Amino acid sequence: xxxxxxxxILFISTGAFFVLIGNIGLxxxxxxxxxxxxxxxxxxxxxxxxxxxxxxxxxxNLNSAKLMLILVFVALTNPVATNALARAAYKAKLxxxxxxxxxxxxxxxxxxxx
Amino acid sequence: MMQTFFDYxxxxxxFISALPIYRLIKGPTVFDRMLGVGAIATKTMFLxxxxxxxxxxxxxxxxxxxxxxxxxxxGTLAVANYxxxxxxxxxxxx
Numbered sequence: 001x002x003x004x005x006x007x008x009i010l011f012i013s014t015g016a017f018f019v020l021i022g023n024i025g026l027x028x029x030x031x032x033x034x035x036x037x038x039x040x041x042x043x044x045x046x047x048x049x050x051x052x053x054x055x056x057x058x059x060x061n062l063n064s065a066k067l068m069l070i071l072v073f074v075a076l077t078n079p080v081a082t083n084a085l086a087r088a089a090y091k092a093k094l095x096x097x098x099x100x101x102x103x104x105x106x107x108x109x110x111x112x113x114x
Numbered sequence: 115m116m117q118t119f120f121d122y123x124x125x126x127x128x129f130i131s132a133l134p135i136y137r138l139i140k141g142p143t144v145f146d147r148m149l150g151v152g153a154i155a156t157k158t159m160f161l162x163x164x165x166x167x168x169x170x171x172x173x174x175x176x177x178x179x180x181x182x183x184x185x186x187x188x189g190t191l192a193v194a195n196y197x198x199x200x201x202x203x204x205x206x207x208x
Binding site for chain 2: 001005008009012013016019020022023024026027032035036039043046047050054057058062063066067069070073074077078080081082084085086087088089091092093094
């Protein structure tokens with residue numbers, strides 16, 4: 001239990017907290033675009049924090065180099081995947097939810113607007 | 115000490131990754147379901163890494179995690195392209 005383990009525990013606990021926040025946002029938010037906003041950014045941040053914590057635990061060797069490779073890969077591709085999904089939803093004419101009273105998803109709101 | 119911490123963090127992440135199953139079942143459109151699949155896949159990456167640290171075989175499990183991340187990215191892009199082509203061909207709203 002030295003200093004590197006304490007730093008690792010701090011980073012991994014913060015990452016698990018952000019995972020919990022992102023999943024609560026994925027359940028609670030009203031329409032697709034705000035859900036993509038929640039899970040796209042917060043999951044990327046949680047991945048970066050947990051990977052940095054594991055690198056601090058592992059030390060400097062080949063395994064931590066591979067962990068840094070996974071970190072860079074996830075930081076590049078997770079927002080790209082979310083952006084591709086949101087672009088496909090926009091092309092499929094899925095409207096953002098602008099109703100103030102509708103908290104339960106945008107299907108009812110879309111059918112009312114048309 | 116650190117093994118116990120990895121054990122409990124893996125159990126907590128396992129319970130957290132049961133939350134997007136709600137969005138996976140009840141999501142109004144196919145895009146919500148893909149968001150739920152992506153969230154579960156990210157948590158599965160963390161679980162594989164923690165299992166590797168618990169079993170002390172991290173050099174093998176890191177490669178599995180990298181392959182899982184690549185498969186997640188390719189799968190999401192494939193579904194987005196497929197739904198886009200489907201929408202542009204018959205012009206029906208989801």
